[in-house]
Amino acid sequence: MENAEIEKTQEDEKFTKIKALAKEAYRFLDQGRFKEAKERLDILLDEDPSNTYGLVGLGDYYAKTKQPEQAIQYYRKCLSGDTTNKFSLMGLMNAYRDLNSLKRIIEVAEEFHHITITDASILSRVADAHRKLKNFKESEVYYMEALQINPNDQYVIVGLGHLYFACQRYADAILWWEKLLSSQPNNIKILTEIGNSYRKIKDFDKAILYYERAKNLDPKNFFALYGLAESYRGKKDFKTAITHWEKILESDPENKLIINRYADSLRGLGNYDKALECFNKILASGDDYFALLGKAAALRLIGDLEKAEEIYLGLLTKSPNDPRPALELSDLWDIMGKKTQAIKLLEDLAKKNPSNEAIRERIEYLKD
Known part of the structure; x- marks a missing residue:
């Protein structure tokens, strides 16, 4: 004992x-x-x-x-x-x-x-993995199982927002983002995610409301400023878009993506010379596909058709399956009196992209 x-x-x-x-x-x-x-x-x-x-x-x-x-x-x-x-x-x-x-x-x-099956956090990890692998149906199943265990789990709700955004079910994404926003009204990330969802469905005015709320909380927030600039660009209000691009460039002056967007807005406003300066600034440090597209479009608008044609032909060689340079080149060739070449170019492209309505519509327009 x-x-x-x-x-x-x-x-x-x-x-x-x-x-x-x-x-x-x-x-x-x-x-x-x-x-x-x-x-x-x-x-x-x-x-x-x-x-x-x-x-x-x-x-x-x-x-x-x-x-x-x-x-x-x-x-x-x-x-x-x-x-x-x-x-x-x-x-x-x-x-x-x-x-x-x-x-x-x-x-x-x-x-x-x-x-x-007993833990919402573990279920959400599995759902996240399926979402990132683009197994969207499986992802939704796991998120919904997690919600049954904990209906207010913020990580599950965030995951559902990302899932439906990735599935292009933007109304559903907004529903879940709004659910989280009701308890976190000053969450900048959620505000910009809702703005992104509205921007995707081209409801630019609603998108602007959420981006503005985010900007008021953090005036230098990249995603809020970017969303505002893109929304105003979508509304064809290039002047206002430019003010937001310039805000971003104040703190990140070498950002090629933003310089491209800024130049596009300048072009939309009719300031072709300054737009070309921006595109050339990007291209000075090496080839950039989008800068070349933008530069070609700006050259076409100022009447330098041969240089624009040269750039489009180069882009077609680099990316023969991308319809954008072909569509823009067809417009250019129409202006240059090369309609037959334009039609042939688009007909060849249509064989590779049979479901692309923009190509089909452009062919019909050129043939009228």
Whole structure:
């Protein structure tokens, strides 16, 4: 009896020591004091090699120090002894996500299905992986299962917004973004996502309302300014679009995408010379497909038809299946009196793009 009491006392002391080590290690992990955390975890596992707190803790240590392969080993070891440990499964999925191994996330979710179906956060990880792999139907199923467990899980709601946006179901995306916005009215990312959705359906006025709300919260926010500029460009209000492009260029003057958009707006406003300056600035640092398209269009508008033709022909050689340079060149050749060449060019392109209505309509126009 006395020996049993001694053994129990020793076990209690060991448990107390392990508990204290685990608590201290996790506190150090949260503080980013990784060396101290690992020291405690190593001592803990020396005391009890199969301790789940120690195995998950070392998995977290390796995950936080950007060593996902080692993290996977410890999460796996934990799950081999504790097949219901959701913290290990979540860590395992996150490690595979860091390795961009989306298919492995789905595989381990199926392997530990008995855990997966009980936790909204785990279900949302699987849904995210399917979404990024463009398995949209499967993604929706997992998100909806997660919602049944936790109807207010913000990560699930965010995921649904991204899913429906990717599926081009913009009204559904807006529905879920708005649900989240009702509890987070000053969330800039959500405001710009709703703006993006309205812009996709060409409801530019509503898009502008949300982008403005985001800009009021952060006047230099790239996505708010970009959305505003694109929305006004969509409304053909190039003057207002230009003011927003210029705001972005104040802090990012070498951004080729923005310079291209800015130049397009200048061209839309009729300021062809300044637009050409912008396109030439981009091209000075190397070839740029969109800058060449824009430059050719600007040259056509100022009447330099031969130079515009030369650029379009070069673009057709580089990207023979892209209809944009062919359509614009057909317009140019119509102006230059080369209608027969224009029709042949588009007819050849139509064979490669039989469902493209713009090509078909342009052929019919040229033949009238």
